[in-house]
Amino acid sequence: MTDGTAFDPEALEAARKLFAREARFLMGATRTEDLPASDLPEVAFAGRSNVGKSSLINALTGRGHLARASNAPGRTREVNFFVLDERLRLVDLPGYGFARASRSETRKFQNLGRAYLRGRPNLKRAYLLIDARHGLKAVDAEALDALDEAAVSYQVVLTKADKLKDSEIAAVSAGSLAQVSRRAAAFPRVVATSAETGTGLPELRAEIAAACLPPP
Numbered sequence: 001m002t003d004g005t006a007f008d009p010e011a012l013e014a015a016r017k018l019f020a021r022e023a024r025f026l027m028g029a030t031r032t033e034d035l036p037a038s039d040l041p042e043v044a045f046a047g048r049s050n051v052g053k054s055s056l057i058n059a060l061t062g063r064g065h066l067a068r069a070s071n072a073p074g075r076t077r078e079v080n081f082f083v084l085d086e087r088l089r090l091v092d093l094p095g096y097g098f099a100r101a102s103r104s105e106t107r108k109f110q111n112l113g114r115a116y117l118r119g120r121p122n123l124k125r126a127y128l129l130i131d132a133r134h135g136l137k138a139v140d141a142e143a144l145d146a147l148d149e150a151a152v153s154y155q156v157v158l159t160k161a162d163k164l165k166d167s168e169i170a171a172v173s174a175g176s177l178a179q180v181s182r183r184a185a186a187f188p189r190v191v192a193t194s195a196e197t198g199t200g201l202p203e204l205r206a207e208i209a210a211a212c213l214p215p216p
Contacts, residue, residue: 018087025066044126048096060205150185155186158193161199
């Protein structure tokens, strides 16, 4: 966290227990008409190709092969849905910025991600994944604009934080927060994570649980 806010131990433990429950792949949609019913709360993961979306989903759920990770950028060309404890869905959106596909095919699956963001009433928050080694880049501006246009609450999540020193992570986190601070839909916290070491995963689990399953 960059603003000193932390979840209490009870919230962290409740989130840990939630993500330890059954997680399963539901479906991959290539057309908006194929999206599942909006009957469960959802959070979506967006980001540049190869930023680590699938790896982060696997790490959050403790399941190494739930989401298919690939070293080839632009591999995810569907909106992939994963169900957690039959209570909420984790959604892996197509990456942007690089793809081994034709320009028309690239536009097709990136537009699918935009359509999902605009038309999903049960979407509680989107997480914009940013490689901690590089921070927010010009290529991310289009994604930020799309999130703002969709009026979707979104939060910046740094990935691959294990590649940096603590002081460098703090600087990138603060810089990222400053860059989105004037955007109305941006959530005012940045979470630095590592799928390799588990850094930040308890806090991100708690963020997701709080967004989807608020206490009565």
